[in-house]
Amino acid sequence: MATFEEVLARLEAIVEEMSGEELPLDRALALFEEGIEHLRLATHELGRAEAAVKVLAERANGVLEAADLGG
Secondary structure (H helix, E strand, O other), X not given: OOOHHHHHHHHHHHXXXXXXXXXXXXXXXXXXXXXXXXXXXXXXXXXXXXXXXXXXXXXXXXXXXXXXXXX
């Protein structure tokens, strides 16, 4: 599985290619489909990161404690 950074880089490359002139329709549709899949992967990873941040709890003495996500 690709890292978040790899997925993001591929999304950027897709946007750049789709911004070009005279892109054939079949290529544009293939890029769009690939982009949607990469966007889903990135969104999933961001959700996991957000969940990890949310489980951080500050104790009364100011020490941060992370709960086990089990993932």
